[in-house]
Amino acid sequence: MVQIPGELKYTNDHEWVKEEGDLLVIGISDYAQDSLGEIVYIELPSEGDEITKGDPFGAVESTKAVSDLYAPFSGDVMEVNEVLLDSPETINEDPYGEAWMIKVKPYDPGELADLMESASYTEYVEKEMEE
Amino acid sequence: MVEFAGWEMPVQYEGVRQEHLAVRSSAGLFDVSHMGEIEVRGPDALSFCQFITSNDAGRIKNNQAQYTLICNFSGGVVDDVILYKFSDDNLLFCVNASNSEKVYEWVLEQKGQFDVELLDRSLDFTQLALQGPLSENILSESIGSSLSGLKRFHFISATWNGTDLIVARTGYTGENGYEVFLPWDKGPDLWSRLFEAGGGQGLKPAGLGARDTLRLEMGYSLYGHEIGEDTNPLEAGLGRYVKLDAGDFIGRQAITESLARGLANKLVGFCMTDRGIPRQGYGIFKNTEFLGRVTSGTFSPSLEKPIGMGYLKGVENGSGAWDVGDIIEIEIRNTFRGAQVVALPFYKKG
Numbered sequence: 336m337v338q339i340p341g342e343l344k345y346t347n348d349h350e351w352v353k354e355e356g357d358l359l360v361i362g363i364s365d366y367a368q369d370s371l372g373e374i375v376y377i378e379l380p381s382e383g384d385e386i387t388k389g390d391p392f393g394a395v396e397s398t399k400a401v402s403d404l405y406a407p408f409s410g411d412v413m414e415v416n417e418v419l420l421d422s423p424e425t426i427n428e429d430p431y432g433e434a435w436m437i438k439v440k441p442y443d444p445g446e447l448a449d450l451m452e453s454a455s456y457t458e459y460v461e462k463e464m465e466e
Numbered sequence: 467m468v469e470f471a472g473w474e475m476p477v478q479y480e481g482v483r484q485e486h487l488a489v490r491s492s493a494g495l496f497d498v499s500h501m502g503e504i505e506v507r508g509p510d511a512l513s514f515c516q517f518i519t520s521n522d523a524g525r526i527k528n529n530q531a532q533y534t535l536i537c538n539f540s541g542g543v544v545d546d547v548i549l550y551k552f553s554d555d556n557l558l559f560c561v562n563a564s565n566s567e568k569v570y571e572w573v574l575e576q577k578g579q580f581d582v583e584l585l586d587r588s589l590d591f592t593q594l595a596l597q598g599p600l601s602e603n604i605l606s607e608s609i610g611s612s613l614s615g616l617k618r619f620h621f622i623s624a625t626w627n628g629t630d631l632i633v634a635r636t637g638y639t640g641e642n643g644y645e646v647f648l649p650w651d652k653g654p655d656l657w658s659r660l661f662e663a664g665g666g667q668g669l670k671p672a673g674l675g676a677r678d679t680l681r682l683e684m685g686y687s688l689y690g691h692e693i694g695e696d697t698n699p700l701e702a703g704l705g706r707y708v709k710l711d712a713g714d715f716i717g718r719q720a721i722t723e724s725l726a727r728g729l730a731n732k733l734v735g736f737c738m739t740d741r742g743i744p745r746q747g748y749g750i751f752k753n754t755e756f757l758g759r760v761t762s763g764t765f766s767p768s769l770e771k772p773i774g775m776g777y778l779k780g781v782e783n784g785s786g787a788w789d790v791g792d793i794i795e796i797e798i799r800n801t802f803r804g805a806q807v808v809a810l811p812f813y814k815k816g
Binding site: 372373375376378391394396398399401403420 | 477478481482483675679741742743745764765767772799
């Protein structure tokens, strides 16, 4: 069974978001890493880049597929987990911990309200698994 | 599991990387029963095979196999196949699953005056591919037959447990390996037997994902990627399987003419010098001039870096023929990334 921690928020594209002071941390969910399979490559923005809600801010590639990463909100990238660039397999191993991707200062923290709580995300994943 | 050409196929069992590395270091077992088989029988069987394939079918002996192409009249590729010769009047094509119906219809159409019987045997056979350096040990122990005298691209008939097997020393991975044909309902028995013998030696089940990364490391063409109805086999680098001087065959005239005109494209292998993984369909450029498209790309598990193949327009790079070392660019997510043409295969043993 995939892990869906209660304290995080989630997007339709299977990213998770965690509040950390005035920053928002973004990663991909356990379900996402499991569906992708062995992740062999990741592309992330650089510090100082701007991400725009709904636009791709990077990509994850597994031996099976390419998957874009979509910005759940707009903001400035303050920190990038560069360890992932050399060790993308970390995303399979620890999607909610070591494999955080970027920390972003959001322009409008209110956009966080558009995201799913863990209960709705669990239902969302269950539905997708049935298909 | 995914649907592939009407078959439920495993993309992976444990994971593409582990399965891939098992084939390179010990052995992997693939269920390739989806591959189609078309049997040709009758007095004209050999001359018919010679007429519909690009390689010289007349050159192989009984119990020998040959990689060859079935071409259309424009010189494009209907399918790439392995031809197994039992005798002059009995041969068998092993064809791609996605093409098996198309190929069967095609050969029926070409039958004409040839005195042959054409049988679609696709559903009669299970085909298991045992590939890797330990495959000879595992297979000979499993079926109780010595394979030491079996040369590459040759096959033998064997009996195991009352079941007739065709054991061919062929494969699609670059490793020593065998492809075993047997009656469709005996597949699970042999699968289990091979794991009894090989499980302790590192044998792993391997899926379509590893099959693709293994063949790509060897620079082998995959139908629908490097080759198709519109590709010229010479542009795809398959010239050694096209024997223009071994009698007439369908497509020969068109291929000969293309050679006289000069080839328009060249299939090359490349490695990335910038970050990024090339994927089928991505554009290839040189100084922003469009050259062609990536046909296959992946992250190579053996080399631990991204590799790809694709067509370059024109045989010239400005100062001469496209060659190893030339720098090109791949368009990945709207940015140009550097890549360098390299010699094939990507993966070389040792």
